[in-house]
Amino acid sequence: MFACLFVPDFAVQAALLxxxxxxxxxxxxxxxxxxxxxxxxxxxxxxxxxxxxxGIEAGMTKLQVETCGGIFLRKxxxxxxxxxxAALLECASTFSPRVESTVSGxxxxxxxxxxxxxxxxxxxxxxxxxxxxxxxxxxxxAVAANPDAALYAAQGFKGITIVPTGCEAKQLxxxxxxxxxxxxxxxxxLDSWGIHNxxxxxxxxxIALVERxxxxxxxxxxxxxxxxxxxxxxxxxxxxxxxxxxxxxPVETLESLAFILNRLLQQICSRLAxxxxxxxxxxxxxxxxxxxLRPEIEGEQYKHDxxxxxxxxxxxxxxxxxxxxxxxxxxxxxxxKVTVEAVPVxxxxxxxxxxxxxxxxxxxxxxxxxxxxxxxxxxxxxxVICVGSPKSIDSHKPNAFTVQSFSSASERHxxxxxxxxxxxxxxxxxxxxxxxxxxxxxHFVRLWKRHRRVLAASGPWCSSGNWWNKTTxxxxxxxxxxxxTFEGIEYYRxxxxxxxxxxxxxxxxx
Amino acid sequence: MRSSDALxxxxxxWSRIINRQRIKSESRSSALMSSCSLRTLIETRIPSAxxxxxxxxxxxxxxxxxxxxxxxxxxxxxxxxxxxxxGKTSVLVSLLAHASHEHYCxxxxxxxxxxxxxxxAAGTDFxxxxxxxCGKTKQKLRPLEQAFKVADMLLQSSGFGLIAVxxxxxxxxxxxxxxxxxWFRFSRVVENQxxxxxFVEQHPYATSCADLVLRLTSAxxxxxxxxxxxxxxxxxxxxxxxxxxxxxxxxxxxxxxxA
Numbered sequence: 001m002f003a004c005l006f007v008p009d010f011a012v013q014a015a016l017l018x019x020x021x022x023x024x025x026x027x028x029x030x031x032x033x034x035x036x037x038x039x040x041x042x043x044x045x046x047x048x049x050x051x052x053x054x055g056i057e058a059g060m061t062k063l064q065v066e067t068c069g070g071i072f073l074r075k076x077x078x079x080x081x082x083x084x085x086a087a088l089l090e091c092a093s094t095f096s097p098r099v100e101s102t103v104s105g106x107x108x109x110x111x112x113x114x115x116x117x118x119x120x121x122x123x124x125x126x127x128x129x130x131x132x133x134x135x136x137x138x139x140x141x142a143v144a145a146n147p148d149a150a151l152y153a154a155q156g157f158k159g160i161t162i163v164p165t166g167c168e169a170k171q172l173x174x175x176x177x178x179x180x181x182x183x184x185x186x187x188x189x190l191d192s193w194g195i196h197n198x199x200x201x202x203x204x205x206x207i208a209l210v211e212r213x214x215x216x217x218x219x220x221x222x223x224x225x226x227x228x229x230x231x232x233x234x235x236x237x238x239x240x241x242x243x244x245x246x247x248x249x250p251v252e253t254l255e256s257l258a259f260i261l262n263r264l265l266q267q268i269c270s271r272l273a274x275x276x277x278x279x280x281x282x283x284x285x286x287x288x289x290x291x292x293l294r295p296e297i298e299g300e301q302y303k304h305d306x307x308x309x310x311x312x313x314x315x316x317x318x319x320x321x322x323x324x325x326x327x328x329x330x331x332x333x334x335x336x337k338v339t340v341e342a343v344p345v346x347x348x349x350x351x352x353x354x355x356x357x358x359x360x361x362x363x364x365x366x367x368x369x370x371x372x373x374x375x376x377x378x379x380x381x382x383x384v385i386c387v388g389s390p391k392s393i394d395s396h397k398p399n400a401f402t403v404q405s406f407s408s409a410s411e412r413h414x415x416x417x418x419x420x421x422x423x424x425x426x427x428x429x430x431x432x433x434x435x436x437x438x439x440x441x442x443h444f445v446r447l448w449k450r451h452r453r454v455l456a457a458s459g460p461w462c463s464s465g466n467w468w469n470k471t472t473x474x475x476x477x478x479x480x481x482x483x484x485t486f487e488g489i490e491y492y493r494x495x496x497x498x499x500x501x502x503x504x505x506x507x508x509x510x
Numbered sequence: 511m512r513s514s515d516a517l518x519x520x521x522x523x524w525s526r527i528i529n530r531q532r533i534k535s536e537s538r539s540s541a542l543m544s545s546c547s548l549r550t551l552i553e554t555r556i557p558s559a560x561x562x563x564x565x566x567x568x569x570x571x572x573x574x575x576x577x578x579x580x581x582x583x584x585x586x587x588x589x590x591x592x593x594x595x596x597g598k599t600s601v602l603v604s605l606l607a608h609a610s611h612e613h614y615c616x617x618x619x620x621x622x623x624x625x626x627x628x629x630x631a632a633g634t635d636f637x638x639x640x641x642x643x644c645g646k647t648k649q650k651l652r653p654l655e656q657a658f659k660v661a662d663m664l665l666q667s668s669g670f671g672l673i674a675v676x677x678x679x680x681x682x683x684x685x686x687x688x689x690x691x692x693w694f695r696f697s698r699v700v701e702n703q704x705x706x707x708x709f710v711e712q713h714p715y716a717t718s719c720a721d722l723v724l725r726l727t728s729a730x731x732x733x734x735x736x737x738x739x740x741x742x743x744x745x746x747x748x749x750x751x752x753x754x755x756x757x758x759x760x761x762x763x764x765x766x767x768x769a
Contacts, residue, residue: 358704360614360669368667369640375663376656377647386643389636390626401626406640408614408669418574418607418633422741422766423600424625425678458738480738482731490596491731491738507625509731509741510599510678 006154010105011046014084149226168226173199250334278311309407589721613671621679
């Protein structure tokens with residue numbers, strides 16, 4: 001047997017659930033309407049019986065409702081409805097492990113095998129109603145031999161309805177055809193035939209019905225007869241992939257930690273594989289054993305997150321990433337607890353291309369990048385990362401760039417054709433220099449403790465930006481100069497920082 | 511009588527010589543026949559036994575500068591290339607722009623000197639470029655050592671069509687101290703990989719380990735009025751793997767970004 005829990009006026013009940021306990025009880029018997037839509041055109045989408053008695057209908061505007069007076073108006077909240085649906089599922093889950101979240105405000109549960117726990121279906125239905133009332137819901141409950149019959153009975157009849165097995169068609173006969181999942185065109189056809197309820201629809205000859213409405217008509221008729229048997233699509237809570245281990249004695253060596261980490265990752269990866277999932281985000285938390293003077297203060301923790309470019313189930317790769325990070329760090333205290341969490345995502349489905357150029361393997365590349373970070377460091381003093389793909393910043397400031405993480409799985413950008421251009425060897429940071437000007441034009445540049453004569457100069461090219469912010473403001477006067485050196489003539493870009501009143505050499509054209 | 515004896519002796523000697531010659535020629539022809547049949551026999555069983563090894567034609571990646579490409583044929587794949595002298599950065603940027611349209615590229619920048627603006631303007635696909643900025647943090651290794659170690663890691667990882675190592679900003683004496691075995695090792699590793707390994711330096715250091723050495727020198731740039739518009743360079747091939755003939759020096763010009 002299947003029981004359907006149907007919450008009439010779900011949006012209203014969801015809005016009430018978010019109210020504080022005392023207010024909620026007061027509002028239950030009051031007329032309430034829930035509004036939705038653009039702010040300038042809010043319309044009623046749901047209301048309770050008390051509001052209906054006042055003459056309010058769905059579709060009325062806020063202004064029309066307010067003229068009635070004495071009605072409480074609430075704005076529709078998707079979060080409230082999600083929370084209410086979760087509460088309804090939780091209520092149903094206390095009576096059966098197999099629960100389907102059919103639509104908002106409706107759940108169907110399989111009662112097979114629950115008789116010994118909760119008694120007959122009537123008793124179980126009463127217990128469900130009591131439990132739901134405790135949680136703040138006013139339900140309609142129907143029990144039938146198949147989920148769809150239970151669903152339509154719950155939608156059509158108030159209170160608790162038990163549909164005896166084999167009497168579905170008779171029991172559902174009085175229901176309106178409109179509650180079936182019928183298209184407006186078919187509904188018009190049925191209306192023109194004078195078919196208004198389940199009973200008259202169920203009694204139509206099947207062959208003639210198929211000739212006129214097709215297979216869809218036959219399916220609707222079977223629903224009206226209560227003869228459709230389908231399996232429940234059970235709502236399973238999203239699995240969490242968290243593993244942790246608390247050491248009896250805090251560990252100080254990486255080997256001891258690596259042994260446990262390897263085991264935890266193996267468990268997580270095997271669980272991911274069993275759910276046909278992968279992970280692209282891994283979180284590590286290490287609780288350190290720090291002697292606390294005040295016990296109420298939490299101990300010190302080390303946290304690190306890895307965001308991978310492609311989802312993976314490869315335990316060895318994840319372990320290597322963690323190991324490389326832990327090798328780079330030293331901790332001030334021994335480790336007492338380790339927690340690993342993987343964020344589940346769908347595995348990557350990629351089609352290989354025989355004729356495509358060789359590509360660095362995305363999973364392997366992450367390990368290589370982690371190793372390179374171990375050699376060159378993660379980020380410079382300004383916080384720009386040292387290993388990645390360059391990206392220009394949308395700014396007028398010369399040489400403004402950032403570095404983003406490199407991924408061989410990223411989409412290729414559309415590009416213009418390659419054109420050879422003169423490039424600068426940029427000095428980062430720019431070199432301080434002193435410049436002698438004659439007639440406003442650079443004449444001598446003192447660089448690397450040597451005076452160099454300016455043979456030709458192009459400029460000044462003035463630019464400035466961020467003038468509204470003193471800390472980030474910049475203003476510069478650029479010159480491209482040809483300097484006489486021992487090797488011959490070299491071309492440099494120099495600039496005057498007009499805020500700091502200092503000359504710099506930005507780079508050499510090479 | 512004496513004269514007849516002498517004649518007989520001479521005739522018999524001649525007949526012996528003729529017989530010996532005939533036997534020799536017969537044995538030679540039979541030996542030739544046997545060697546031919548033996549060769550045929552071996553070739554039927556092992557077709558490549560007597561084949562002459564013709565080294566495969568080197569695949570190359572074009573630099574995008576027609577003068578250099580016509581002179582050297584481009585940067586050899588599975589080979590070590592050195593680009594040195596004035597103008598090396600412009601050639602490197604052009605090479606990255608050209609290569610990134612077809613391959614994943616890596617730039618190991620020992621002194622963090624990449625001009626990102628010029629690289630983007632030249633058409634480099636940044637999504638396919640891995641830029642490793644060495645010497646930006648306090649690490650145990652010096653920038654040169656970092657660059658070599660990173661290049662080695664990237665070579666081992668495979669998948670990159672071009673790995674460029676920019677050592678142009680480092681002091682000459684530092685790179686001179688690099689043992690030849692290091693260059694030799696790089697050339698051996700890259701030999702078996704579909705990757706072009708390019709070193710950008712002030713001077714060539716890899717000697718015979720390099721498959722291509724390009725030396726560039728600068729020529730006076732063009733100022734159009736008050737604006738620097740063109741950079742002129744001369745390119746010369748010092749060493750190639752294929753062409754032994756001395757290539758003439760080629761002049762080429764590269765536009766400035768704003769020209």
